[in-house]
Amino acid sequence: MVECEVRMGIDLAVKVAAFCRELGDSALADLARSNGLGPLYQHAEQALRAGRIDPQLETQLDALDAMVRRTEGTGLYPSATWRAGYPGQLPGAEAGSGARWWVCPRAWCAGHGRVRSGQLPPRCAASGDPLTAGPLPG
Structure with missing residues (x-):
């Protein structure tokens, strides 16, 4: 049996x-x-790569988070204070103007970073698809 603590208050998308x-x-x-x-x-x-984002996947991710917290002292998920003001960091992230929202074309992952002219977009590690840039969410 897998030891798992459900992390309440953390969105499945996070x-x-x-x-x-x-x-x-x-x-x-x-x-x-x-x-x-x-x-x-x-x-x-395999579930994530197939796009099966469901309660079973959440339970598995929570079990992995518990294992990481048990072995390394910090979990897989970002802390609540970190999440409150910073939705995620992807390659090229910088403060200041030019910040854009990188969005997974399958809506699996997202974050913000600086988009420079001619910059290749980061890729979704699950699908391999390039993330697309857009304005920061309201």
Whole structure:
């Protein structure tokens, strides 16, 4: 049985975005494997890549978050104070003018960063699709 604490007050979209950012390298997958949660990680990754964003995926992400908090002291999800004023950081993020909202074409992950002329957009780690730039949400 997988130990899991449901993280109340955190939107599923925030949980998915946090997991999506982890797909860019193998650190979380390696940690999950070394803690006996390799199959759970793989199932969550497959579900996300297939676009199955549902309560089962949320339960799996919460289990991965609990494992990360237990082994590293901080969880997978951003803290409440961090989330309140900062929806996510993607490559190229800078303060000042030029900030734009990067949006996943599948609406799985999002964040903000600086869009420079000619800059290649970051890619969604789950789908591989390039994120699109738009104005910061109201």
